[in-house]
Amino acid sequence: MPHHPITIANDIYFIGVFDPDIRTFDIVMRTANGSSYNAYLMKTTEGVIIVDTVKKEFQDDFFHHVEALCSYDEIKYVIIHHIEPDHSGALPELIQRAPNAKVLISPQATTMLKALTNSEEINFETIWTNKQLVLGGKTITFLTTPYLHWPETMSSYVHEDKLLFSGDVFGSHYYDKRLFNNKVGDFSYAFQYYYDHIMRPFQSYVRSALKLYERFEIELIAPLHGPILRENPYQYIDAYKQWSHKVENNKGSGKKILSIFYLTSYKNTQEMAQSIFDGCESVEGVVANMYDLASIEAQNMIAILEESDGFLIGTPTINADAPKPVWDLLSCLMFLEKQGKCAGAFGSYGWSGEAVDHILARLKSLKLRVPPLTPLKIKLIPSQSELEECYQFGVEFAEILNGKLVEIDLA
Ligand code: FEO
Secondary structure (H helix, E strand, O other): OOOOOEEEEOOEEEOOEEEOOOOEEOOOEEOOOOEEEOOEEEEEOOEEEEEOOOOHHHHHHHHHHHHHHOOHHHEEEEEOOOOOHHHHOOHHHHHHHOOOOEEEEOHHHHHHHHHHHOOOOOOEEEOOOOOEEEEOOEEEEEEEOOOOOOOOOEEEEEHHHOEEEEEOOOOOOOOOOOOEOOOOOOOHHHHHHHHHHHHHHHHHHHHHHHHHHOOOOOOEEEEOOOOEEOOOHHHHHHHHHHHHOHHHHHHOOOOEEEEEEEOOOOOHHHHHHHHHHHHHHOOOOEEEEEEEHHHOOHHHHHHHHHHOOEEEEEOOOEOOEOOHHHHHHHHHHHHOOOOOOEEEEEEEEOOOOHHHHHHHHHHHHOOOEOOOOOOEEEEOOOOHHHHHHHHHHHHHHHHHHOOOOOOOOOO
16 A cells, blocks of 8 residues: 655655565565565755665555655656665666666676666666765765675765665565654564575675774664664664674684584494594694584574584485485575685495585585595495594594695685
């Protein structure tokens, strides 16, 4: 149901739309409280600036809000902080309706903009950190905030209103038409859930964005989803600071953390894991831990993987493949920053032992650092000499984790 444009700051309005019924977003996120696609409109004495648009299926409501505030001829600029379709769906139609509008996007978004509009004839300009738009009493500084959570994502700051347009950063999938954080219900679960699923894989980029934001005094944060943060915005900034530094805080000791996950049917892979663990533990500067994949929750896997500098996966082979809990562990990697982590695999098998090769191939395709050690596969029960091999494998892997130079094929 269309609603009236809502003022969020001096001459700045919310023209976004509500999607109360959505229950799954981007396939992987559950949205018990629905969501919103936030967009904004800024009036100035020299023309109108539109800030982001909405999902295509809601564009009628979006245009209704625009028309309540201005004529299309007045629109001088359309700032697109993020070109994912939930925010750019109405852009092709907006370009048609607003003949004087110039689209402002990051350089990384240009090919996507052309693909989105299927046109080479778009009036656009690229923007990046420190570029400014000054129009009719509003001064906007653009901030490049890549990988939050696409390569092209941007934020911007309106100086006169101390307002941060943050993009998906600080967003929540949480529909509440009362809109402002001091009016809506308790959305803290949705705020953290959004961080965990969207921002957590890019924690180092979160830290860079927070550094950029530090240059400004912020009174109001207007994200692309969920409540607008006008009461104590620094509470949300501080939460991001804490979450994005969590890994470093947990380590503290300066030692490398090596996690050994295993799944075992007849304790053979478990015995291998134990000997590898003993080998790892013999290397100074490395702390090893073991986890049985048969009894571990996904959230705990994510947390353990996140704080690990390296990890090993022990898997039996069943019907020429690794069993589901092993693949579940690998699927957790999409929720964390995995660059630079060292990884490997091992396992006992009965017939053919393909599981270890499958897992190694997957680790490589995920661009993890897979040391070129001989694949550690043992038929059925490990003998004493094979357990010694496992011990040596653990020593070697831990030394590589510790900085021993080896050539690692990252392709
Ligand atoms: Fe809300 Fe990344 O789109």
